[in-house]
Amino acid sequence: MRRVAVTVGSAVLVLAVLVGAWELYRWIWISTGWTWPFLVDDTSMPHVHTIVEALFKQPTAGVGDILIVQLFHASLFTAKEAAVGFVLGASLGFALGVVMSQWRIMQRGLLPYVVASQTVPILAVAPIVVVYLGSLHVAAWFSVSVIAAYLTFFPVAINTLRGLLSTDRRAVELMRAFAAGRWTILWKLRVPAALPYIFAALKISATACIVGAIIGEAPSSIQDGLGGYIVNFNQYYTLNPQNLWATNLIAALVGISFFLLVVLAEKLVVRRAPEYVA
Amino acid sequence: MSVQPNVGKSVVEIQGLTKRFERGDVVALQDIDLAIEPGEFISLIGPSGCGKSTLLRIIGDLIEPTSGTVTVNGKPAPRARADHDYGIVFQDSVLFDWRTVAKNVSLPLEMLGWERARRKARVDEMLALVELQGFGDHHPWQLSGGMQMRVAIARALALEPALLLMDEPFGALDEMTRERLNMELLGIWDASKSTVVFVTHSIAEAVFLSTRTVVMSARPGRIANVIEIDLPYPRTSSTREDPHYFELVTRVREALHLGSDLDAVAP
Numbered sequence: 001m002r003r004v005a006v007t008v009g010s011a012v013l014v015l016a017v018l019v020g021a022w023e024l025y026r027w028i029w030i031s032t033g034w035t036w037p038f039l040v041d042d043t044s045m046p047h048v049h050t051i052v053e054a055l056f057k058q059p060t061a062g063v064g065d066i067l068i069v070q071l072f073h074a075s076l077f078t079a080k081e082a083a084v085g086f087v088l089g090a091s092l093g094f095a096l097g098v099v100m101s102q103w104r105i106m107q108r109g110l111l112p113y114v115v116a117s118q119t120v121p122i123l124a125v126a127p128i129v130v131v132y133l134g135s136l137h138v139a140a141w142f143s144v145s146v147i148a149a150y151l152t153f154f155p156v157a158i159n160t161l162r163g164l165l166s167t168d169r170r171a172v173e174l175m176r177a178f179a180a181g182r183w184t185i186l187w188k189l190r191v192p193a194a195l196p197y198i199f200a201a202l203k204i205s206a207t208a209c210i211v212g213a214i215i216g217e218a219p220s221s222i223q224d225g226l227g228g229y230i231v232n233f234n235q236y237y238t239l240n241p242q243n244l245w246a247t248n249l250i251a252a253l254v255g256i257s258f259f260l261l262v263v264l265a266e267k268l269v270v271r272r273a274p275e276y277v278a
Numbered sequence: 279m280s281v282q283p284n285v286g287k288s289v290v291e292i293q294g295l296t297k298r299f300e301r302g303d304v305v306a307l308q309d310i311d312l313a314i315e316p317g318e319f320i321s322l323i324g325p326s327g328c329g330k331s332t333l334l335r336i337i338g339d340l341i342e343p344t345s346g347t348v349t350v351n352g353k354p355a356p357r358a359r360a361d362h363d364y365g366i367v368f369q370d371s372v373l374f375d376w377r378t379v380a381k382n383v384s385l386p387l388e389m390l391g392w393e394r395a396r397r398k399a400r401v402d403e404m405l406a407l408v409e410l411q412g413f414g415d416h417h418p419w420q421l422s423g424g425m426q427m428r429v430a431i432a433r434a435l436a437l438e439p440a441l442l443l444m445d446e447p448f449g450a451l452d453e454m455t456r457e458r459l460n461m462e463l464l465g466i467w468d469a470s471k472s473t474v475v476f477v478t479h480s481i482a483e484a485v486f487l488s489t490r491t492v493v494m495s496a497r498p499g500r501i502a503n504v505i506e507i508d509l510p511y512p513r514t515s516s517t518r519e520d521p522h523y524f525e526l527v528t529r530v531r532e533a534l535h536l537g538s539d540l541d542a543v544a545p
Contacts, residue, residue: 168372170368170370170372171372171374173335173340173366173368174366174368174372176340176359177338177340177359177364177365177366177443178362178385178386178389179359179360179361179362179389180389184389188385188388188389189374192374192376193374193376195376270376
């Protein structure tokens with residue numbers, strides 16, 4: 001109970017400091033007229049209270065729900081795309097990690113392409129995925145999930161490989177003494193021992209898949225998700241900068257929720273690894 | 279408790295064993311001949327680099343010899359490993375952190391596909407043997423170093439192997455814990471009727487535990503001497519004050535020094 005209080009308390013404190021820093025920076029730059037590194041005014045840095053107020057107004061006067069309600073629905077839509085992408089990407093990444101760890105030749109052959117895949121900008125890949133999957137009559141949101149998976153699989157593949165290859169040498173010897181074969185050693189020893197590595201990657205991927213989903217929505221012309229709102233508010237930034245900031249805030253909250261879900265899963269799984277992974 | 283009788287054929291039989299490591303062209307072991315009888319407690323002692331741990335791993339078929347033959351229970355070493363004829367304990371307990379104590383002990387049983395009830399019965403029996411009843415649901419990190427080592431011994435004995443291989447199992451423990459575990463190990467050895475091969479660099483430990491102490495010398499690793507430890511069992515703390523115990527400690531020490539002197543003289 002006390003630990004929870006300390007955690008919540010420190011989170012609130014950090015948030016207060018960040019808001020304070022934002023407002024202090026604004027105040028100093030505006031009152032001194034500094035323009036380095038950029039001009040500070042109500043367009044580049046709206047007041048925090050303006051951003052929060054925007055959440056409770058209709059983005060277009062007289063039309064539809066207030067912004068926070070609209071963004072809530074958009075978040076659910078994007079979260080679904082991201083979650084499917086996360087599961088796809090994490091599974092692919094884990095499978096690649098296992099394959100590369102078990103056959104050196106696969107590691108030599110596959111690893112360069114795995115790395116190269118991430119040097120291609122996602123903005124260049126996204127339209128290709130949308131067009132290709134669209135021609136197969138796959139739902140548009142699923143194309144977005146595939147794009148999210150593209151950002152998700154990489155950290156998982158790299159860390160799974162690393163984790164599976166860092167098994168304690170003596171533990172492997174022990175398994176061999178029990179006449180364990182390669183696959184028994186993999187499932188009973190290497191995978192459970194690699195779980196901390198894999199979860200470190202899943203935490204990175206949890207936030208990356210949200211970014212992937214938001215970016216993927218743009219070339220798919222999907223209006224229902226956070227990506228659609230971001231593209232839209234971007235066009236009207238000079239008029240209503242607070243709407244874009246408010247959307248960013250909500251997108252960040254979705255990312256944080258995903259991250260916390262992975263942390264929770266880690267707490268449950270790593271303590272009771274054999275039942276879950278064997 | 280008495281010295282366990284030598285009956286039947288050897289548990290371990292090593293003939294003309296040589297191990298050369300390709301890298302650096304090092305001769306780790308040269309012309310090793312050794313027969314270990316059922317119920318014996320054999321210590322391998324020698325300076326670092328004498329190949330005692332390598333010899334233990336060759337008996338366990340974890341390393342292949344360059345030449346010579348090794349049989350365990352009358353079978354070639356690889357066959358014996360496949361048949362789970364031995365259990366092994368390393369210097370670190372090598373317990374799996376993600377498993378409870380009971381699940382660590384049941385690991386070899388799971389691998390043989392034992393059903394749950396049978397596993398549980400054997401695990402309980404093993405935990406009783408190493409006096410860790412009630413600790414089955416603990417995780418390894420909740421135990422002291424000495425207790426972790428007892429879990430490792432229980433795991434090694436779970437399949438009731440004829441042979442227990444131990445590679446400096448108490449080397450990382452403090453002297454008090456070590457002496458207590460030495461005593462407990464003799465109890466376990468007597469109760470389990472197994473044969474033990476025990477690698478150590480402690481003369482006192484080797485003499486206190488063994489029926490025979492094999493003294494090795496380094497570069498190349500050879501058997502310099504085999505000393506019968508004719509102290510009666512059960513051995514207790516008063517054994518360590520027995521004048522004959524001191525004589526034997528002195529003999530092992532001299533054999534060790536003689537081994538290293540030979541080494542110094544040899545080209």
